[in-house]
Amino acid sequence: MIVVMKRDATAAEKERVYEEIRRAGLRYQAIEGVERTVIGVIGTQPDTARLYVEVLPGVEKVIPILKPYKLSSRELKKDTTVIRVNGIQIGGNGVVVAAGPCSVEDEESLLSVARSVRESGAALLRGGAFKPRTSPYSFQGHGEPALKYLARAREKTGLPIVTEVMDTKDIPLVAGYADILQVGARNMSNFSLLKALGDQPKPVLLKRGRASTVTEMLMSAEYILSGGNMNVILCERGIRTFENGTRNTLDISAVPALKEATHLPVFVDPSHGTGRREYVEAMSRAAIAAGADGLLVEVHHSPETALSDGEQSLRPEDFARLMQSVGRIAEAVGRTVLSLRGAVGVS
Amino acid sequence: MIVVMKRDATAAEKERVYEEIRRAGLRYQAIEGVERTVIGVIGTQPDTARLYVEVLPGVEKVIPILKPYKLSSRELKKDTTVIRVNGIQIGGNGVVVAAGPCSVEDEESLLSVARSVRESGAALLRGGAFKPRTSPYSFQGHGEPALKYLARAREKTGLPIVTEVMDTKDIPLVAGYADILQVGARNMSNFSLLKALGDQPKPVLLKRGRASTVTEMLMSAEYILSGGNMNVILCERGIRTFENGTRNTLDISAVPALKEATHLPVFVDPSHGTGRREYVEAMSRAAIAAGADGLLVEVHHSPETALSDGEQSLRPEDFARLMQSVGRIAEAVGRTVLSLRGAVGVS
């Protein structure tokens, strides 16, 4: 349920509400708006506290949330959440593009790609240090050394870093380097990992599972939010269907569905979504046209020799062209692409 | 295989090639280009004729077609096929939007919707006279009377008509009224119907089956093309997946996949693709951003009381807004929306 406080509710009145919620064995998340505070109350049976709370001073009204997802619901919070990462605003009017290699391979090529994508207009650097691979005999990522390369690339380009964390026990290590922690599609329902990510402050980019509905994705986000971390970015990356001409079926309709259901920012990954370099630009345009707040695009300096996912990685020059056409689509929907191009103090 | 004729090949030389193909028990389709003629040779084993054909006068070279689809392949024909319907060019630079009710209900409301969608920029009128319904107890369409209403709406608005044909035996009746014959998703693999449509001259709009791959859709088109009718429009309308928040999963990646594979024009139906009015505009923008040549959109004067598919039908004013935002996307990809607005002699 949602507790809507009066405009002039005092800090003491809010504290009184929190106390009552805790006394009922429930938890809460306060959203401080410009005009007033609303409080999301969560737990197995949140309505038990209703009677006690709605008569408290400073409370305007108490509203049940009808959806199974609560803290991620637009019922709780009308405005899209804006997540700030090193000065970049994710979820605002600007379209944010994260680009970089599937796996971080070595420092030099990473830096070269990072500089290139920044010049083309990317605002975030993506790259995998821990890689979930179908086969135990495939390259599993360089681990901590790759995280160090990412940190140095950030230092030199100013691009904040998005990288995947696969295990609860690795969170402190990865969070020590990354600006945004990514949860891969295979771990969207790894609830232990999600709970642990709710218990730390770094923003989380949560990818949709290959067999998960949009609603289930919001329920997974809810695991993070209900732990106290409200900075979650959702990422559509394709679902598994019978169609085998593409690696997955990129569900672009998830974009308007999510934008209607939740206040969290929505990204699209056209690289995993299609698995085919040839379709990445068209699907990037489609994603932004449908209302996505950002993209996650794989770019590699030499896709033919990539250690993973080469067939879906763009060459830097292809990415430059993609950014131009995405820029025109962003304008057509009244937005602009956020860019660090020409940022001061970086090279 | 494809026979590429020399630039200066004479009619007699071409005739000689056709003769040799027929002698081998094969069939052909000649594509007369600006510079030269290429001839698609089809049959169970087209390569048997190769030896005889490639030595004939006027023949430049003979190339095998590697894809299972032949006449629909871009290997055969580089330029997108432009289909002309009452002055409208489908597959050219202009984006063509077909709009109208799911089922034709009565003459007055059809005409009202037709006028409205034309003013908003639609170039074709869609409407069902024969309706494939899951239940035999549901409204099955008004049949021939509905075709007559469509014809009168065309007379008054100038909008060419797209309507579905469900059975081989109905083709003469429906083709007597319609400008474009639609094959619904449920009949994409009704090969008897496809063969019969290959044997008549009206253009065909072929919708993708709910469980059909992009390649299988091209193979179905091939049934029509190999019968001699080269005027086929392909239409992505969603595939069936586990996601139940939308009626189908609209596979926007089918657009770049089809544009790469075939010279046939590609449409998208965001109404059936999502089944949710709220998502139709976003998905229309996505479709055009991804490169679609046109849209098929359900518009009803009163969706709440529609005899079928009301929940996915737009109100005329929603459609007007959709056309404006689609127009901006079309511009962003270097195209314009073809419109009959203000056409002379219609009302």
Place this chain on the structure above:
Amino acid sequence: MIVVMKRDATAAEKERVYEEIRRAGLRYQAIEGVERTVIGVIGTQPDTARLYVEVLPGVEKVIPILKPYKLSSRELKKDTTVIRVNGIQIGGNGVVVAAGPCSVEDEESLLSVARSVRESGAALLRGGAFKPRTSPYSFQGHGEPALKYLARAREKTGLPIVTEVMDTKDIPLVAGYADILQVGARNMSNFSLLKALGDQPKPVLLKRGRASTVTEMLMSAEYILSGGNMNVILCERGIRTFENGTRNTLDISAVPALKEATHLPVFVDPSHGTGRREYVEAMSRAAIAAGADGLLVEVHHSPETALSDGEQSLRPEDFARLMQSVGRIAEAVGRTVLSLRGAVGVS
């Protein structure tokens, strides 16, 4: 809705009920049970007739049917429908196996396979004369000559024939030879074909569409039943999923689901369901263990050279072994395999 007549209702009283139903613009199907007659009333709004019918003499009660399928529902008819074809009872305690080649290729090999499968315990002969093929350039079946071969094989072996009909206009031709008309998976939602099959008396074997739910399959059966033909056999043959190790995913759970929902007999096709010869025997056992009334199995004298579907066809000796293990499973569930082995007057 269902009209349950009293035990002693007279013919005149029933006639009075039919009249009232017709007067309301509705249709009906009477099921004459051992003890009493029940009448299924169908139409767009069958309940409109309720008030008039339930007060008529001879009427015990009127019950609404809650499911969207009416005449196929177990609500209407508790006992499984038994369909009699040349002395074979389909839907009774005996398990009925139809076997034979995917496509009928020539008379001699068909007869050889027919004799072999009869000796192994098959009670029906299956074989395709009209073949729905993805490619127009693939073998499309021998048509009427193949029907003649089937008829001669029936003459010599006593095995009734199951063969596919693909188009409304071919029904008289195919029904002239076949004992059971098959509707293929691709045509499960070809409602024109289904309506036409409801209007003729031969039993119909209706295969599940690759993207169709169990409920939709029952709705398709309803098209045939509501036309007046109550002799429909349902056949699970696999649905389309992401799994690509098998041609389709054979949904064995459709068997108990259908047995619960409908009184119509239920078959399973493990050949198309798996597309892999190696799995056909195991899945045949599973089907019968789950409660299926019969099987449809592809058997070819030389699968390696088959004109279609060789990789899923069994050799005659594999089929013999399958029938033995299926026989043991049938016994374990209290049934027996119906066989024409040693039938008199055939060779």
Place this chain on the structure above:
Amino acid sequence: MIVVMKRDATAAEKERVYEEIRRAGLRYQAIEGVERTVIGVIGTQPDTARLYVEVLPGVEKVIPILKPYKLSSRELKKDTTVIRVNGIQIGGNGVVVAAGPCSVEDEESLLSVARSVRESGAALLRGGAFKPRTSPYSFQGHGEPALKYLARAREKTGLPIVTEVMDTKDIPLVAGYADILQVGARNMSNFSLLKALGDQPKPVLLKRGRASTVTEMLMSAEYILSGGNMNVILCERGIRTFENGTRNTLDISAVPALKEATHLPVFVDPSHGTGRREYVEAMSRAAIAAGADGLLVEVHHSPETALSDGEQSLRPEDFARLMQSVGRIAEAVGRTVLSLRGAVGVS
């Protein structure tokens, strides 16, 4: 690749081979057969060691493994692996049934269900202590107290315990109580968890992911095997499809597919596979008829009030009936159901 040792190869000769493998930076798993030892060599490029190994004394031949899964492949090991748990043989001729509640709720009802299922013929007790739930607001399992109830139920009934582990960090805790560690469908691609389970000795029951192919399931098993734990039981539990009449689509064809591909034992979970109590018995029969080595069945003393998955849980008396019909199917395929009924020293 596989190194096949000569029959009379000495321990020293084998040690020499292991040394060479390690020197090449590879790992190995030796399978000691009755007649000879075969050694599976694994790593990113196992063939690099071939030249050095095949000339060593005691080596008969070196064979590449063509499948992407190596240690789980029947190419490596012809005989089905038999896993011994407290005297129960899993993967042998006996069919093993694990039964019990979805979630462990309290000690008394657990013990009551445990006694009941043992009397009906179950040989393992299943029950969840840590529950992966879509919603963070749903019951998440009782954790360690539930593990203690399980251990006491084992003490009193003699039934070994199967229970789920969801996180790397919980393995020591859960392994301290459980006899078999279950990996749920949502964690089939949680590779960190799989690696950690490869590094401990308790057998693992690995469930198929909802969007995972049979081959991917074997690749996940490979993560455990390549860590050194060869005791893995695979469990088919349904995949996600468009069909919504059942919770999942239970892919029975995975049983023959797995039995062909791997030497690991194969179980089926008809409870999650269908999500519908009414279909569990039929699907249990189908699973055993198709060749499964065991079942995982949810049984609850009062399904109507269960804290999770009540609609798919059987009542004890339904389970007793299921075991009788499964027993008859087991006999029909030449097997028997392994039972602890009447075991000495338990009550």
